[in-house]
Amino acid sequence: MNVGPEARELSTVNAIELCGVSRWYGNVVAVNDITMTVGAGITGLLGPNGAGKTTLLNLMAGFLAPSRGELTVGGQPSWRNPQIFTLLGLVPERDSVYAFLTGADFVRSTARLHRLPDPDAAARRAIEIVDMAAAQDRRIATYSKGMRQRIKVAAALVHDPQVLLLDEPFNGMDPRQRLEMMDLLEQMAGQGRTILFSSHILEEVERMSGTIQVIVGGRLAASGDFRAIRRLMTTRPHVFLVRTSADRALGAALIGRPAVTGVELTPRGLQVRTSDFGAFCRELAGLCKNGDIRLREVLPSDESLESVFSYLVTT
Amino acid sequence: MAGLLNPVVLRITLRATLGRKRALVFLLVPVVLLLITITLRLVAVSPVWPAEFLGAFGFSVVLPLTALIIGTSVLGAEIDDGSIVHLLATPVRRTSVVLSKFAAAVMLTIAFGAIPEYLAAGIARGFGGKLALGLLAGALVASVAYNALFVMLSTLTTKAIAVGLLYLVLWEGLLGNLVGGVRLLSIGQYSVSIANSIAKTSALNAHLTSATAVIMALAVTVATLTAAAWRLSAFSLKGDAV
Numbered sequence: 001m002n003v004g005p006e007a008r009e010l011s012t013v014n015a016i017e018l019c020g021v022s023r024w025y026g027n028v029v030a031v032n033d034i035t036m037t038v039g040a041g042i043t044g045l046l047g048p049n050g051a052g053k054t055t056l057l058n059l060m061a062g063f064l065a066p067s068r069g070e071l072t073v074g075g076q077p078s079w080r081n082p083q084i085f086t087l088l089g090l091v092p093e094r095d096s097v098y099a100f101l102t103g104a105d106f107v108r109s110t111a112r113l114h115r116l117p118d119p120d121a122a123a124r125r126a127i128e129i130v131d132m133a134a135a136q137d138r139r140i141a142t143y144s145k146g147m148r149q150r151i152k153v154a155a156a157l158v159h160d161p162q163v164l165l166l167d168e169p170f171n172g173m174d175p176r177q178r179l180e181m182m183d184l185l186e187q188m189a190g191q192g193r194t195i196l197f198s199s200h201i202l203e204e205v206e207r208m209s210g211t212i213q214v215i216v217g218g219r220l221a222a223s224g225d226f227r228a229i230r231r232l233m234t235t236r237p238h239v240f241l242v243r244t245s246a247d248r249a250l251g252a253a254l255i256g257r258p259a260v261t262g263v264e265l266t267p268r269g270l271q272v273r274t275s276d277f278g279a280f281c282r283e284l285a286g287l288c289k290n291g292d293i294r295l296r297e298v299l300p301s302d303e304s305l306e307s308v309f310s311y312l313v314t315t
Numbered sequence: 316m317a318g319l320l321n322p323v324v325l326r327i328t329l330r331a332t333l334g335r336k337r338a339l340v341f342l343l344v345p346v347v348l349l350l351i352t353i354t355l356r357l358v359a360v361s362p363v364w365p366a367e368f369l370g371a372f373g374f375s376v377v378l379p380l381t382a383l384i385i386g387t388s389v390l391g392a393e394i395d396d397g398s399i400v401h402l403l404a405t406p407v408r409r410t411s412v413v414l415s416k417f418a419a420a421v422m423l424t425i426a427f428g429a430i431p432e433y434l435a436a437g438i439a440r441g442f443g444g445k446l447a448l449g450l451l452a453g454a455l456v457a458s459v460a461y462n463a464l465f466v467m468l469s470t471l472t473t474k475a476i477a478v479g480l481l482y483l484v485l486w487e488g489l490l491g492n493l494v495g496g497v498r499l500l501s502i503g504q505y506s507v508s509i510a511n512s513i514a515k516t517s518a519l520n521a522h523l524t525s526a527t528a529v530i531m532a533l534a535v536t537v538a539t540l541t542a543a544a545w546r547l548s549a550f551s552l553k554g555d556a557v
Contacts, residue, residue, distance in 0.1 A: 025553075054552075061404065063552040080548055082406050090404040092552075094397040098327060100334050106401075112323045113405040155401060 015039045015194065016060055016163065021069035023055055030055040032218040033069070038196050042189035044208055044226065045198040047215035053198040054093060056215065057167050060196075061090045073163055086114070089156035093167035093198075095148055099141035103132055103151045106140060110155040119158075126154040130184065145172035149181070157188075164188065166197040182208060237261065238277045239301045242284070243269035245294035253287045269297070321407055324415035328389050332423060335392070340384055341423070345431030348377050352435040365439035366518035369450055373432045374507050378457040379483050381428035382420070386465025387475040389423075390416040390547075395473060400552065409548040413466065413540060420462040429454035446514045453510025460502045460532045467539040470546035498522045505532040 016038040023031040031052045047053050058064040059071055062078030071078060078084045098106055107126055111119035127136050130150040135143065140151060149169060156164060166185070170178045189195045189210065212229055214222040222229065244250050247270045251263045254272060259280045262273035274280035288295045332338065351372070355364055390413070393399040402412060432454040436447035464482075469475040491501040498504045504521070505528040512525035523531070 058552045063400070063403070063550065065549070065551070082403070082409065082548075085404055085406045088404075090400070092397070092400045092404075094400070096397040097401060098331065098398055100330060101327070109323050109327060110401065110405065113321070113402065113407050115406075152401075156404070 015074075016196065017070075017072050018060075019070045021056075021059060021066045021071050023052075023059060023064060023067045029218050031059065034215075034218075034220045035069075036213055036220060036223065038194060038213075040189070040192050040194050042185055042195045042197075042208065042210035044210065044212040045196060045215060046202060046212055047198075047200065047221075049200050051200075051215045052218040053200070053215055054167055055218075057090075057165050057196075057198060061088065061165055085161075086159065087162045089159070089161035089164045091149075091152050091156045091164070091166040091169055093171065095145070097140050097148060097152060100139060102137050102139055103127065103143070103147075103154075104136035106151060107136075107154045107158055111158045114159040116159060122158050122160075123154075126158040127151075129157060130154045131180070146174065146177040149173060149177075153181075153184070161193070163194040164196070166195070168199060169197050170199060170201070238274050238280070240272045240274065240280070241266075241269050241297070241299040241301050242272055242295070243297040244288065245296070246291070249291055250287060250293050253291060254284075257283055257287075259283060271301070319408075319411050319414045320418055321411045321415045324402065324407070324412055325419050327402075328416055328419040329423070331392070332385065332389055332419065335388070337384060337388060341381065341427040344377050344381055345427055348373065348431050348435050349438070352438050356439055363516065363518040365436060365446055366514065366516045369432060369436055369439070369446075370507060370510070370519040373435065373450065374453065374457065374503055374510070375488065377432060378424070378428045378454055378506070379461055379487065379503065382424045382458060382461035383465055383476065383479045383483065385423045385427070386420045386462040387469045387479055389420045389469075390466055390543075391469030391473070391475050394469065394550075397552075399550070403547075403550055409550075410544040413470075413544040413547055417462055417466050417540060417543075420466060421458050424458040424462055425455065429458050446516065449510040449512070449514025449519075452513055453506040453508075456509050456528070456532050457502060457506035460505060460536050463536040463539040463543075464502065467543040467546070470543045470550075495522075499527070499531065500535075502532065502535065504528070505535075 018034050018036050021031060021034050022029065034056065045053050045056065055064065059066055060073060060078060062081055062084055065079045073084055074087050076084055078088070098109075101109065104123060104127065108119055108123040111122045111126075116122045127133055130153050132147065132150050132154060135147060140148060143151065149172070153166070153169070156166075169181055169185075173181060185195050185197065186209070208226055210226055211224060212222075212226050213220060214229070242250070247265060251265060251270050251272075254260045254270075255263050257280075259274050259276040260272060261275050262271075264271040272280070284295070284298070287293070351368070352365075355368060361367075390399070393402070403409075429451060433442075433447055433451040436444070436450045440446045465475065465479050468479050472478055486497065487501055487503045490497040491503060504523055507519050508521040508523035508528035509525055509532075511519040511521035512528075
């Protein structure tokens with residue numbers, strides 16, 4: 001990558017840096033010796049539930065003291081340092097907001113807490129960015145999950161922070177809202193901001209570019225370019241349960257395909273093992289059509305997150 | 316102190332506290348106080364009943380309970396439901412957050428505890444009388460000191476209401492009456508003693524000089540608020556791994 005000295009300087013200033021950071025509660029280690037740097041652009045913090053993603057974000061936002069190691073945001077430690085929020089914005093996972101306020105009130109209040117010179121204009125701009133202008137005068141109590149998420153993002157953006165942390169921002173959103181939120185995050189990353197979001201569902205971030213950090217069991221299990229990880233994801237072995245009007249005939253046809261690595265006839269249907277998720281899905285439709293087989297049901301049967309992540313970690 | 320108060324925090328806190336269902340309880344206690352006062356005035360049992368009743372019921376039930384419900388919820392409710400994060404994810408100084416929350420609690424306790432106490436004394440003995448003014452002064456001190464303590468409790472434990480109630484019953488109620496030394500560390504005693512320094516009636520169960528009471532009340536307020544600000548600046552969120 002061709003990064004000029006100027007851009008490099010900017011990205012180091014904005015970066016989140018963790019050096020040997022651990023956090024434990026009594027005997028439970030939630031975050032185990034993590035060293036990572038998050039620079040400008042978009043970064044996904046992925047891992048199954050309980051992996052320590054939220055703990056890590058809380059450490060970054062100064063809502064938790066590291067038990068060991070050093071953590072800085074923009075060169076400053078975040079623990080016991082509320083000033084960090086002049087350059088940091090946080091969208092917490094919990095859905096608790098001041099529900100009695102209107103969306104506009106909530107964002108304006110946040111702008112005032114930041115002592116912005118023109119809080120009304122800043123609030124308007126932030127609400128505009130998340131496309132909530134139409135609902136801004138309704139009480140937050142009446143908002144849907146996706147709207148709450150967006151108004152929380154507006155509040156976290158109101159002071160135009162260089163670093164934005166989002167804990168499970170796609171949780172509870174429908175696919176359209178998810179796409180919009182992702183576009184929004186990509187846009188902000190494109191403006192040179194550092195955007196770090198967490199997610200426990202790999203599929204929901206499939207469209208995302210940028211880098212990812214995979215956390216499993218409190219440890220940094222993988223990190224790197226998202227496309228490489230995505231390739232691993234699509235070529236990982238999948239198991240499907242397929243129910244049709246002619247299981248045996250379809251099974252015979254499927255086994256001849258390179259994307260299929262195994263077929264088993266079970267009383268519940270055909271158990272199909274594939275190494276290429278995309279190719280299998282395309283070919284399945286074609287085979288059924290050619291053989292005049294009626295496809296009743298296609299169920300993924302090993303989609304548990306643990307299996308996906310453990311596959312990523314061992315590869 | 317004015318610079319340390321944050322008007323946004325103050326406004327949101329007042330709205331949030333008055334908006335909760337608990338706010339109905341705020342009204343209930345003073346209404347009971349006023350109703351009993353009016354009844355007693357009509358049946359007029361003994362000549363010292365106003366000081367006896369308002370001293371005992373007002374200073375060991377109305378004020379501490381009102382302060383307990385309000386003081387533990389101004390900050391505690393937001394810590395419980397997690398909405399405090401939105402406030403703390405800004406550069407506002409934690410001292411300023413605590414003082415603004417405390418100020419909101421004092422204002423509400425004055426409205427729902429101290430003023431009703433004054434009104435009751437006024438109904439009993441006249442609004443410009445020594446008793447009314449003395450009880451008002453004592454009630455103001457109670458509103459300040461109790462809330463400082465309860466705001467601090469809400470930064471220490473999520474069971475601030477239970478701990479506060481235990482403190483009121485055991486420390487203020489039981490030990491305060493049985494053990495002389497406890498009086499020096501009893502907010503109830505500070506407020507009754509200050510009330511008595513103006514009202515001057517033996518019917519108030521006061522045991523401290525007004526100077527001691529003022530100094531101790533101030534010391535307790537400053538110490539507990541400092542502790543609360545310290546605790547809040549180390550406010551931690553638990554992650555999903557625990």
